[in-house]
Amino acid sequence: MTVEVTTVYPAAAIYTMDSSKSTASAVAVKGDRFWALGSLDEMRSITNCEIDNTFVDKILLPGFVEAHSHGMASGLWLHTYCGFFDRSDPDGKKWSGCKNISDVIERLRVADNAIQDPNEPLLAWGLDPIYFSGERLVGSHLDLVSLTRPIFVLHASAHLATVNSALMRSEGIDAATPMEGIPKDAEGNPVGELQEPAAMSLAGSAFRSFFGRMKAQDTKWALGRLANKAGVTTLTDLGNPSSTSQTTIDEWQEVVDHRDFPARVFIFDSPAMSQTTATNLLATREKSSEKLRLGAVKVVLDGSIQGFTARLRSPGYLNDRPNGIWVFPPEQLTELLRPFHEDGLLIHVHCNGDEAVDVFLETVETLLSESPKADHRYTIQHCQLTSPEQYERIADLKMCVNLFSNHTWYWGDQHISSTVGPDRAARMNSARTALNAGVPISMHCDAPVTPLGSLHVAWAAINRKTASGSVLGAEERISVEEALQAITLGAAYQLKMDTEIGSITPGKFADLAILEDDPYKVDPNELRDVSIWGTMSGGKIFPAENT
Amino acid sequence: MSEKVLPFTVIGGYLGAGKTTLINSLLSDSTIGRLAIVVNDFGEINIDESLILSHDGDTISLTNGCICCSLTDGFAETLTQIRDRSNDIDRVIVEVSGVGEPRKIAQWGHTPGYSLDGVVVLVDTSTVIKRSKDSYVGETICSQIAAADLILLSRCDLLEEDEIRSVERWLKEESSAMALRSPISASMLFGLEEIGTEKNISSLDHVSATLEFPTPIDLATIDIWEKSRPSGIVRVKGFLRINERPENSTEIQMCGPNLTMRASQSDSPTNALVAIATPGTPKASVTKWLNLLSLPN
Numbered sequence: 001m002t003v004e005v006t007t008v009y010p011a012a013a014i015y016t017m018d019s020s021k022s023t024a025s026a027v028a029v030k031g032d033r034f035w036a037l038g039s040l041d042e043m044r045s046i047t048n049c050e051i052d053n054t055f056v057d058k059i060l061l062p063g064f065v066e067a068h069s070h071g072m073a074s075g076l077w078l079h080t081y082c083g084f085f086d087r088s089d090p091d092g093k094k095w096s097g098c099k100n101i102s103d104v105i106e107r108l109r110v111a112d113n114a115i116q117d118p119n120e121p122l123l124a125w126g127l128d129p130i131y132f133s134g135e136r137l138v139g140s141h142l143d144l145v146s147l148t149r150p151i152f153v154l155h156a157s158a159h160l161a162t163v164n165s166a167l168m169r170s171e172g173i174d175a176a177t178p179m180e181g182i183p184k185d186a187e188g189n190p191v192g193e194l195q196e197p198a199a200m201s202l203a204g205s206a207f208r209s210f211f212g213r214m215k216a217q218d219t220k221w222a223l224g225r226l227a228n229k230a231g232v233t234t235l236t237d238l239g240n241p242s243s244t245s246q247t248t249i250d251e252w253q254e255v256v257d258h259r260d261f262p263a264r265v266f267i268f269d270s271p272a273m274s275q276t277t278a279t280n281l282l283a284t285r286e287k288s289s290e291k292l293r294l295g296a297v298k299v300v301l302d303g304s305i306q307g308f309t310a311r312l313r314s315p316g317y318l319n320d321r322p323n324g325i326w327v328f329p330p331e332q333l334t335e336l337l338r339p340f341h342e343d344g345l346l347i348h349v350h351c352n353g354d355e356a357v358d359v360f361l362e363t364v365e366t367l368l369s370e371s372p373k374a375d376h377r378y379t380i381q382h383c384q385l386t387s388p389e390q391y392e393r394i395a396d397l398k399m400c401v402n403l404f405s406n407h408t409w410y411w412g413d414q415h416i417s418s419t420v421g422p423d424r425a426a427r428m429n430s431a432r433t434a435l436n437a438g439v440p441i442s443m444h445c446d447a448p449v450t451p452l453g454s455l456h457v458a459w460a461a462i463n464r465k466t467a468s469g470s471v472l473g474a475e476e477r478i479s480v481e482e483a484l485q486a487i488t489l490g491a492a493y494q495l496k497m498d499t500e501i502g503s504i505t506p507g508k509f510a511d512l513a514i515l516e517d518d519p520y521k522v523d524p525n526e527l528r529d530v531s532i533w534g535t536m537s538g539g540k541i542f543p544a545e546n547t
Numbered sequence: 548m549s550e551k552v553l554p555f556t557v558i559g560g561y562l563g564a565g566k567t568t569l570i571n572s573l574l575s576d577s578t579i580g581r582l583a584i585v586v587n588d589f590g591e592i593n594i595d596e597s598l599i600l601s602h603d604g605d606t607i608s609l610t611n612g613c614i615c616c617s618l619t620d621g622f623a624e625t626l627t628q629i630r631d632r633s634n635d636i637d638r639v640i641v642e643v644s645g646v647g648e649p650r651k652i653a654q655w656g657h658t659p660g661y662s663l664d665g666v667v668v669l670v671d672t673s674t675v676i677k678r679s680k681d682s683y684v685g686e687t688i689c690s691q692i693a694a695a696d697l698i699l700l701s702r703c704d705l706l707e708e709d710e711i712r713s714v715e716r717w718l719k720e721e722s723s724a725m726a727l728r729s730p731i732s733a734s735m736l737f738g739l740e741e742i743g744t745e746k747n748i749s750s751l752d753h754v755s756a757t758l759e760f761p762t763p764i765d766l767a768t769i770d771i772w773e774k775s776r777p778s779g780i781v782r783v784k785g786f787l788r789i790n791e792r793p794e795n796s797t798e799i800q801m802c803g804p805n806l807t808m809r810a811s812q813s814d815s816p817t818n819a820l821v822a823i824a825t826p827g828t829p830k831a832s833v834t835k836w837l838n839l840l841s842l843p844n
């Protein structure tokens with residue numbers, strides 16, 4: 001009989017997130033699990049152990065857990081990035097942000113030159129002209145890139161696209177196009193903007209290949225590379241209406257269960273957008289493996305705050321702008337969730353606005369009074385404008401919140417000036433209030449909405465800085481310890497995976513974030529710049545530069 | 548050869564307004580032709596296999612959602628699938644979710660291969676005014692009503708005549724759409740009457756009249772004609788030769804108060820319209836109105 005070797009990894013520091021033993025200087029791994037924890041001397045007594053010095057100068061944390069991301073986060077990188085902020089692609093290449101119209105044109109010119117086939121459309125994403133001063137970017141700017149190749153640029157909001165005249169000519173978009181959402185100039189000709197999906201779909205073959213290419217299996221592998229470079233070892237596809245289809249499961253299993261894939265993926269279903277029943281979902285949950293998790297529910301109740309579509313309580317949006325929209329009818333939420341609740345399935349609901357939170361709280365209260373569940377872990381996703389009184393109620397109902405802390409950095413200035421004003425912007429994603437109320441929290445990036453990166457998410461909650469450099473809601477800042485807890489064990493708890501991941505604890509999966517600098521010793525202002533050496537997933541080492 | 552264009556009708560309205568009842572009754576009406584119905588998944592439609600393409604996914608929420616929830620090409624794909632089978636289909640009906648925005652969904656009716664045929668919004672006459680003041684969904688209901696071409700009042704049988712009238716008065720303030728009491732005939736809902744097939748007596752459920760015009764018509768004349776529409780007119784459709792647009796014939800489509808004109812893809816040689824009005828509308832007044840188009844400007 002061969003005895004399995006236990007590998008002991010000494011490290012510069014180990015922060016476990018396990019409250020009964022929070023630090024160590026060596027960790028032992030056997031198979032795919034953590035085996036023991038302590039000093040190197042303590043480890044030496046383990047039978048049949050080997051010492052591996054790979055991490056001797058590294059800092060080890062539990063692998064980061066991203067409890068709100070989307071499977072498509074990597075697919076967009078098949079197209080040219082034109083966003084305002086610097087961002088890294090799945091291969092680790094850093095793309096600088098496009099700060100003005102000429103940057104966008106230059107970026108697209110390079111991409112145009114790289115495409116051989118003159119008829120192949122140039123596809124790009126992430127354009128965020130709200131940050132540009134001066135004139136608005138339109139189709140004629142894109143004509144400076146090419147007069148012959150169709151160009152389709154999806155904006156960061158994903159609600160509109162800008163296209164060039166070659167595209168409009170080939171797809172027949174002209175003065176006579178009757179659809180709404182196609183702004184026209186003084187002569188009545190379309191300016192090259194396509195607003196909302198119906199108008200965007202008129203971009204025909206460019207539109208189809210934009211989304212078609214993102215469905216390739218390769219993008220799942222790229223998702224793993226993005227995760228690995230961010231220190232993330234568990235992430236989510238939060239809301240996939242076909243999660244119970246065997247084809248979908250097979251496609252994900254082929255990649256995620258492969259030993260070379262560096263992360264665990266939890267796929268939530270969206271029963272509001274599919275025919276999925278609780279019975280289906282229970283059966284699907286049984287198909288979970290150690291790395292691919294299935295069988296949970298995500299529902300989207302309202303829109304987004306920066307898109308003015310989240311449902312807000314009074315006083316609503318600035319300048320008496322109309323309230324947002326319901327994506328799912330509030331009156332039907334109880335009915336939709338009841339069977340999943342009865343069967344004890346995990347349920348997360350997207351509520352950006354405080355009015356949407358009220359609806360979800362009423363629903364949970366009803367369901368729990370009908371049929372009490374001791375350990376439901378109902379989670380409010382985003383939960384951005386929630387008031388202290390709502391947090392008390394959330395605590396009473398033993399619910400969790402997953403905050404969109406990156407908002408302060410990416411949209412904080414817009415929230416001050418145009419969505420809700422400085423007072424309510426200061427309480428957005430109020431992690432301090434949540435923790436004070438005793439509510440279990442996590443924080444997320446919602447990739448691809450903001451880049452996959454747990455340290456950035458933690459940094460945002462610790463510092464609450466906006467892109468223009470001011471501090472938004474200083475009273476809602478949390479400590480480094482609290483933030484790191486939220487992106488590890490806190491997120492694992494909301495996924496009901498805390499007995500398996502989220503801390504460096506003997507018996508749990510050996511998932512690690514391996515860092516070059518000590519997050520407790522760097523200036524908290526620089527936490528997001530801590531470099532990530534790579535990860536360990538189920539005992540296997542994945543250096544970031546190799547994946 | 549010109550491609551077939553499928554009429555595209557949007558059916559909206561809040562929960563309980565009767566969308567499912569309406570769609571089920573359309574499915575059992577053999578005069579309408581073959582339907583492709585894109586349904587909101589939370590409804591209960593009697594799916595009749597081959598005639599209907601049900602949709603399995605994120606159709607309706609697509610236009611409401613944002614990147615994190617619904618960045619897909621799902622609805623465009625559904626429309627492509629339907630267009631690929633356009634030889635087996637005569638008409639497309641899209642049911643909007645109870646909180647969906649019919650105006651946004653209607654824009655898909657301008658996709659190549661389709662022709663927007665109208666936005667029908669149902670209201671539950673017995674509850675609509677009360678619900679329009681609900682703090683959660685009041686604005687949603689009002690904006691659906693404002694987006695309609697035709698409003699259908701359901702559950703009128705639960706109310707007294709004066710109660711219905713007061714709802715009708717209220718709707719006039721909320722929307723420029725024409726409000727009709729349910730049920731109405733498929734002819735009125737879709738303007739099924741073809742030019743030249745006009746029955747010589749007015750039927751019980753609607754009144755219709757056709758008129759052929761000997762010469763091309765000026766845009767200014769159409770403008771005057773449109774503004775003098777008599778109250779009972781529900782729909783007008785047909786093709787006109789317009790002086791300012793000599794290249795092709797123009798397709799005319801009126802649903803409630805809203806007139807759409809677009810270059811005809813089927814290059815029909817006709818220069819004629821059919822108008823459909825509510826039962827009880829004097830046919831003479833309908834014909835007289837159509838006749839305004841033949842008057843010299």
Ligand SMILES: [Zn+2]
Pocket residue numbers: 300350381382615616
């Ligand atoms: Zn969301």
Ligand SMILES: [Zn+2]
Pocket residue numbers: 068069070238446615616
């Ligand atoms: Zn999301």
Ligand SMILES: [Zn+2]
Pocket residue numbers: 303304612613614615616617
């Ligand atoms: Zn969203």
